[in-house]
Amino acid sequence: MTAGYNFAYLDEQTKRMIRRAILKAVAVPGYQVPFASREMPLPFGWGTGGIQVTASILGHADILKVIDQGADDTTNAVSIRRFFARVAGVATTTRTAAATIIQTRHRIPETPLRAGQIMVFQVPIPEPLRWLEPRESENRKSHAMADYGAMHVKLYEDIVRYGQIATSYDYPVRVAGRYLMAPSPIPKFDNPKLDRSPALMLFGAGREKRIYAIPPHTPVVSLDFEDHPFSLQRWTEACSQCGDTASFLDEILLDDQGNRRFVCSDTDHCAARQAAGAGGAP
Amino acid sequence: MSAAAPWAEDRTIAPGFADPVGTTQAVFRTVLDALANPGLAVRPPAAIAPVPALAAVALTLCDLDTPVWLDESVAARWAGYLKFHCGCPLVAAPQEAAFAMVDGFARLPPLARFFPGEPAFPDTAATVVVDVDGPPAGPDVSVRLTGPGVPEAEPRVLALGPAAFWEQVQANGAAFPLGVDLLLVGRAGWIGLPRTVAVEIA
Numbered sequence: 327m328t329a330g331y332n333f334a335y336l337d338e339q340t341k342r343m344i345r346r347a348i349l350k351a352v353a354v355p356g357y358q359v360p361f362a363s364r365e366m367p368l369p370f371g372w373g374t375g376g377i378q379v380t381a382s383i384l385g386h387a388d389i390l391k392v393i394d395q396g397a398d399d400t401t402n403a404v405s406i407r408r409f410f411a412r413v414a415g416v417a418t419t420t421r422t423a424a425a426t427i428i429q430t431r432h433r434i435p436e437t438p439l440r441a442g443q444i445m446v447f448q449v450p451i452p453e454p455l456r457w458l459e460p461r462e463s464e465n466r467k468s469h470a471m472a473d474y475g476a477m478h479v480k481l482y483e484d485i486v487r488y489g490q491i492a493t494s495y496d497y498p499v500r501v502a503g504r505y506l507m508a509p510s511p512i513p514k515f516d517n518p519k520l521d522r523s524p525a526l527m528l529f530g531a532g533r534e535k536r537i538y539a540i541p542p543h544t545p546v547v548s549l550d551f552e553d554h555p556f557s558l559q560r561w562t563e564a565c566s567q568c569g570d571t572a573s574f575l576d577e578i579l580l581d582d583q584g585n586r587r588f589v590c591s592d593t594d595h596c597a598a599r600q601a602a603g604a605g606g607a608p
Numbered sequence: 609m610s611a612a613a614p615w616a617e618d619r620t621i622a623p624g625f626a627d628p629v630g631t632t633q634a635v636f637r638t639v640l641d642a643l644a645n646p647g648l649a650v651r652p653p654a655a656i657a658p659v660p661a662l663a664a665v666a667l668t669l670c671d672l673d674t675p676v677w678l679d680e681s682v683a684a685r686w687a688g689y690l691k692f693h694c695g696c697p698l699v700a701a702p703q704e705a706a707f708a709m710v711d712g713f714a715r716l717p718p719l720a721r722f723f724p725g726e727p728a729f730p731d732t733a734a735t736v737v738v739d740v741d742g743p744p745a746g747p748d749v750s751v752r753l754t755g756p757g758v759p760e761a762e763p764r765v766l767a768l769g770p771a772a773f774w775e776q777v778q779a780n781g782a783a784f785p786l787g788v789d790l791l792l793v794g795r796a797g798w799i800g801l802p803r804t805v806a807v808e809i810a
Contacts, residue, residue: 333629342671345636349669350731352644353789353802355756359731383640385633470727502756502804504785522760526644541644541757541804 334381334414340364344382344537348528351539356501357469358452358536366532373406373431374532376448380429383444383528384410389417391425396433396574396591403431420594432495434516436573436595439525441542447510449531452538454498454508474506477549485554494559500547501540509546515558515574520546563588566606568599624659624667624693631655635668639791642800647753647764649797661793662709663689665737670696670707677705679715681742707735712742713769719776724786733788733803740794746770750810755781757804766799768792771809778807 332338340362347361366374384390390410394403398420406429407418419425422437429446439445455465458476468474477498484492497514501507509520510529520527520540527540540546550556564571566587573595575588590596625631634653642650656664663686670676676696678687683698686709690696699705702721710716716738725733749771753764769792780787780803787803 333633338629338632339671342632342669343673345640346669346674347731349639349643349735349789350733352640352757353733353804354730354785355804357730357785360729383633383637385637386630466728526640539644543759544756 331413334384334410335366336364336378336381340378341382344378347537348379348382348539351528351537352526352541354505355540355544356499356505356507356538358531358538360535361537363532363535367409368405370533371450373402373429373448375530375534375537376429376431376446376532377406377409377530378532379446379528379530379537380410380427381414383446384414384416384427386414386416388426389419389424391419391422391428391594392430393428393433393435393592393594394431395576396435396595397593399593421598422594432511432513433574433591434512434519436590436592437598439519439523441524443525445523445525445527447512447527447529449508449510449529449534449536451496452508452510452529452531452534452536454496454506469505472504472506474500477506478551481549481551485551491550491554491556497556498549500549502544503547506549507538507540507546513559513574514548514556517546517548517556518558522546561588564606565590565596568596568604569606570596570599570604621689621692622659625656625664627655628667631664632668635664638798639665639668639800642791642798643789643802644757644800646755646757646800646802646805647766649799651797652793660739661798662686662711662737662739665791665793666690666694666696666707666709669735670694672696674706675699675704677702677708679708679710679717681711681715682709702734705734706732708737710736710738710742712739713745713773714743716745716773719780719788719790722788724780724783724788727786730785730787733786735789735791737791737793740768740792740796744770746772749774752808752810753801753805754808755804755806757802763808768799774807774809777801777805778809781805781807 347359351359392403392407394400422435427444431448481491495513496511529538548556561575574591576591578587638652672695703723722734750767790801792799
């Protein structure tokens with residue numbers, strides 16, 4: 327089952343180090359805990375942070391779901407799911423409701439999460455201030471002093487330039503009224519799902535060597551202004567497979583004539599609706 | 609008559625977990641659950657037996673990277689065990705410890721003596737583990753806990769620990785993001801009190 331590897335690939339010393347980082351991340355919600363990220367059998371940028379977090383929390387009884395942009399059947403999701411099936415021998419699923427651990431790249435499932443579930447996010451750039459100030463030393467001071475004025479200026483400049491806040495993914499949030507946090511490149515459509523979620527949210531950035539967390543039932547506020555409140559994108563189209571108008575839709579170009587079609591980004595959600603008899607939009 | 613040779617005296621060290629990989633994972637998830645849901649009593653896995661709770665936490669989280677402070681009573685019984693199984697350095701001063709193992713509220717030093725982290729690196733703060741079945745320091749009081757990890761509509765209520773302890777937890781929380789994180793272990797379950805917890809003493 328797991329021949330040739332320790333359970334869940336990582337050695338026990340590494341797991342202990344990551345587990346200690348996870349516990350401190352939970353104790354200081356939204357703060358990025360540095361950790362000694364290991365080389366994994368796939369390159370940085372393919373979810374090594376998420377994989378290390380998953381490997382450190384995973385047990386025999388867990389049921390793992392892995393999604394990539396909402397889909398269970400894309401390369402990254404399939405590879406990571408098979409990786410853990412092989413090195414840990416755990417059960418895997420594509421059903422959100424059946425999973426105890428959901429590792430994700432860039433989406434939160436449409437099905438509401440429940441208490442006891444753990445979301446593990448793959449994070450490319452954990453530092454929300456990175457594009458405003460490249461120096462880690464300065465950003466660390468900003469976090470220590472809760473000085474996040476620069477981010478508000480950035481959002482303000484968006485409004486001046488485009489008439490609205492143009493950030494549509496990795497939209498910065500304030501966790502429990504203290505730390506500014508990058509929610510990883512999830513669409514801002516998913517930001518409200520972070521707020522007071524009954525599930526525990528863990529974030530792993532392998533290349534950047536950071537782990538952070540949002541405990542269950544924790545207030546998570548998307549930054550905005552009184553006269554420019556945070557708003558979600560909406561579609562006038564419905565999913566062409568299941569007809570849903572409320573889920574996050576991917577746009578698919580069909581030909582060179584500009585014909586296009588929209589489908590649910592969350593494949594499990596879409597398949598469940600189709601199985602229940604929902605039809606697609608024409 | 610058979611005078612025992614000096615080397616035959618009982619120097620055995622009690623064993624660790626029968627299944628170290630599986631049991632440390634289960635213990636970790638218990639601790640994670642407890643700290644992510646402050647005030648909730650989480651049942652530790654049955655597989656830790658016969659290892660007592662304090663030692664189980666140490667076997668799960670402590671190693672050569674974590675200086676550990678033990679109160680005198682724990683040190684007398686478990687110093688050799690922890691050195692052998694975890695390889696962790698044992699320190700004499702509480703402020704040098706990443707982890708502290710304490711048997712009962714009566715033996716808990718003032719929380720302010722543990723390292724609370726620094727503003728740029730609050731994750732370097734100590735984790736203090738208290739066995740609440742140990743000697744008490746006073747009558748248990750009732751407290752109401754809120755904060756991250758606690759549903760706003762359902763504050764968690766505990767009747768545990770003396771008032772002086774909870775006053776220290778309040779002071780500890782006031783320094784957020786600095787502060788130590790507490791784990792109370794006992795027969796009734798394990799309870800996490802991260803520094804984010806807000807305490808109202810009844």
